[in-house]
Amino acid sequence: MSSHAISLLVVFLLILLLAVKPLGAFITAAMEPSGFLTVLAPFEQYLFRLLRIDARKEMHWQEYAYVLVLFNALAALWVYALQRWQADLPLNPQDLSAVSPDSSLNTAISFLTAACWQGYAGEITMSYLTQMLGLGFLNFVAPATGLCVAFVLFRGFARHETAFIGNFWVDMVRACTYVLLPLSVILAIFLVQQGAIQNFKPFVAIQTMDVTQYQTPKLDATGQPIKDANGQAVTESVSIRKQILPMGPAASLDATKVMGNNGGGFFNVNAAHPFENPTPLTNFAGMLAMFLIPAVLCFSFGRIVGDTRQGWAILFTMVFMFAGSALVAMYAEQAGNPLLSHLGLDQSGGNLEGKEMRFGSDGSALWAVITTASGTGGSNAMHDSFTPIGGFVCMWLMQVGEVVFGGVGVGLVGMLIFAIIAVFISGLMIGRTPEYLGKKIESYEMKMISISILITPLLVLVGTAISILLPDGKLGILNPGSHGFSEVLYAFSSAANNNGSAFAGLSANTPYYNTMLAVALWFGRFFSIVPYLAIAGALAKKHRLLPGEGTLPTHGALFIVLLIATVLIVGALTYFPALVLGPFAEHFALWPHGQWSQP
Incomplete structure (x- = not known):
């Protein structure tokens, strides 16, 4: 590293942590x-x-x-x-x-x-x-x-x-x-x-300093490509000194x-x-x-809940999970492609395929982790060109429900849902009725939580399975083997979790994928939001319990560890078999001896 x-x-x-308190106070004052x-x-x-x-x-x-x-x-x-x-x-x-x-x-x-x-x-x-x-x-x-x-x-x-x-x-x-x-x-x-x-x-046409030359198929009077005696397309050389620059807001x-x-x-x-x-x-x-x-x-x-320690505990849970993910992704991208290293090519700059040189492998990998952790989905590099482990990190951050910061509002809500699961599990282990922030967690809340956390894996895994079986789904896969499978898995993970980033090797602008992904987008969004609102309504009706000797503290290091473990177990293991078929299989194909070279 x-x-x-x-x-x-x-x-x-x-810088992010320094901005939390003043801007947090501002947003609280704005909404309340x-x-x-x-x-x-x-x-x-x-x-x-x-x-x-x-x-x-x-x-x-x-x-x-x-x-x-x-x-x-x-x-x-x-x-x-x-x-x-x-x-x-x-x-x-x-x-x-x-x-x-x-x-x-x-x-x-x-x-x-x-x-x-x-x-x-x-x-x-x-x-x-x-x-x-x-x-x-x-x-x-x-x-x-x-x-x-x-x-x-x-x-x-x-x-x-x-x-x-x-x-x-x-x-x-x-x-x-x-x-x-x-x-x-x-x-x-x-x-x-x-x-x-x-x-x-409107778009601006400019004259370039250098001449660009390329070969293009030669067309007949009807606009059809001309072919030679062997059936091969006849090409002609074209030289241009013009480039069209797009404009707009x-x-x-x-x-x-x-x-x-x-x-x-x-x-x-x-x-x-x-x-x-x-x-x-x-x-x-x-x-x-x-x-x-x-x-x-x-x-x-x-x-708002009257204990800022609760907010800091959730924040540091997110920070630890994000930092670990970022270090893995940046290390993987710095290590480069082992197949190129085997050929003796210099990869001192890391894996630069599909990346902008003004950002390099570090700026591109960190952006990729942030955009998939935050639910943004915007990209400054081609995620399809990342190493298998770098691509896996991006995919995994979406599959856990985008709770490592996540999208505006819904990311934190998703993490709070995992916090409720964590206290529910801990309550069962000690034989005590689970409670979080003075509210009992009962069967109704757990039913709504089950709906919210199961809908996205259902959409991702079923959508991926259907797409690799149907002819219309297979037509969009441009890469064979495990990487092609990863492209489809990534697409449905991105859609169902409302991220929007892509392994762009998948040709998704087809009636099949436009429709299937639209379904995943809609149900992944609102079949999570409505249960969240139901949980809020149920909690608001409850009376507040005073903390007792058996109450689990939810603002310390122990709870942070418990919360991270809950996210890893509940949110990640659901996808483990699919990940083995995709990025893990591709990774081990590149590393036959399981060794990582030093970047």
């Missing part, structure tokens, strides 16, 4: 108005009157869930329609045609669920209007929904003997206007200052991409594009933004 990699990780974590943010009360009251929202009327969990799902469904329908009609709408300087029905469906659901899975090339598929009013709109709706769910669960623990958990419309407005909007504007301005583009210009979309853990890039190559992520400094800022809100919500959780 190089000193540069360790320094990068240490500096990243140090208090302190200095009360000066915005007149503006908020005017906005609520304009939107006809009664901020004093709270909802029980069933009503909250109904309104949440309905609003999200209407938002997806709006973005679907925008894609289908974009050819007739303004801000389309390239005269792009309407997006196909299956791709429109997949994209609308993908961005709605914060996965932002993209089976298309953004700059040649989506108009500027679609990018802004469609995808940009969902870049606020999706993380704001996660933020609403998180604070509902916080209230479930903090309140007692009440059926009400908040008002969805109030929570949504505050999440968008007080939290996501100001942070995204600040980041967008920084990105523009660093060189990211933000305009409405990229910086604003990129800011919401990382700040809201969305991941959808304005350009096809996402954060590897210099117009989106121009410098190592923007790369570092993007990584920090992906973890920022998920990390600070831990502090918000502790403050």
